[in-house]
Amino acid sequence: MASAAGEVRLIGAWPSPFVLRPRVALNLKGVEYEFLQEKFGEKSELLLRSNPVYKKIPVLLHHDKPVCESMIIVEYVDEVWATTGQAILPADPYERALHRFWAVYVDDKWFPSMFGIAKAETEEAKAESAEQAWAGLKLLEEAFEKLSKGKTFFGGDTIGYVDIALGAYLGWAKVIEQMTGLKLLDEEKTPLLAVWAERFCAHEAVKEVMPETEKLMEFAKMRLGK
């Protein structure tokens, strides 16, 4: 569904996994939007004005009204464009609660352990973070089995809420794998998720916005260099 020019704008930056989330949601709904790329190292006036509490991206501007926090934006997109595209959250209240739970888990527990691998200064610390990340993925593998009901995504036949929450990190997960030599999404440890990851990245709504691993690697090196 096309929207009038300027009606939907997204303030973000291409490397950010959090920004990826609303982009996938908007793509799933076929909503046209203007992407406002933030300059690295400085925050625009518009961003500071639109998200005074956290001063962070992404921020969705719909008719100039800001919505902040990536998964809150995803839910907003799902509700506003409820009649177009596929539903991102399921209809059943219990399933919705499960999707919300796992999305919170991904951000609160799994992401810090993945990030911990990248930040680790000793081999020991790296191994510990990796163990935690794998343990988390095992839980997510079980969640996937339960929520997907044998289908392709956490959302079933189509990309859903948890797919977006977890899938957004896949670009950076690949970078961490390359930098550390560790395999995060291991076909042996979490076979279902390994397949899911490929399908998610290949999906129409995702592939044009998921950053390429090489570009992310370059970006990471540049940021680390600073």
Place this chain on the structure above:
Amino acid sequence: MQWDLAEIRYEIRRRDREVHWEHVGRSPEEDRKTHCKNARGCRIDGMSDECTTAAQAFERLLAVDPPRLVEYEYREENVWGDKSPLLLESNPVYKKIPVLIHDGKPVCESLIIIQYIDEAWPHRAPLLPADPYARAQARFWADFVNKKVRLPYAYASHEFDSSPFQITPFTECGTRLWKLKGETQAAAKEEFIEILKLLESELGDKKYFGGDAFGFVDIALAPFVSWFYTYETCASFSIEEAAPKVVAWGKRCMERESVANAVSDPHKIYETVGIFKKTNGIE
């Protein structure tokens, strides 16, 4: 983290015309008899000890207002001892309370539980507004109360993970107000005042964060009001000075029967914190 508090069990015998809770002291047979046909096996696993962050999370549920004509069985968890098999089975990921069990299916994380209640019983008074933009704002602010500041120590701290309670950075900041002294306490105070000012600005001149109706954000924040006295006294500052509208809002919330009956008495909390500090050698 072992909170070696003096056992304070509150006898919760409140009968609201629409919401009933059964104290764990009753026998299971009596509990079953009191199940209302509307509840369809709805249980809340929580705990009644006054002075804990878990109570805050749990109290959020009880502050759901107006009462939803949902009868539920309240099951007290003895979190100072071992976690019950039911809790471990229902929340294997975090092993924390509260947990809502509806028709045998568990729902965890207090804000998720509230949204679930709102969606599972949609014909009762809504907790979230109808308009998607207003809903996004409500979710944002409830989330803000839940996780304002992610401090590295909150993740690194062993305390954070081993605690049976859903400790959020908001409570974590508040905890530093009564636990610490000197510079670190002063830093916590500054942070806390900043949080209050943001909430003050968001509340503005509205009756509740939800507007005229008590809603999601109000539920998220209301349980913390009972802690204001403790924060103020331990850190020597006035919350009313920093955020008079929030304080006035807090008083309005306490006038609601369902909130007043659910939350803890501020002086009792202060007393219990005092006991805890003494027992643990904290000045």
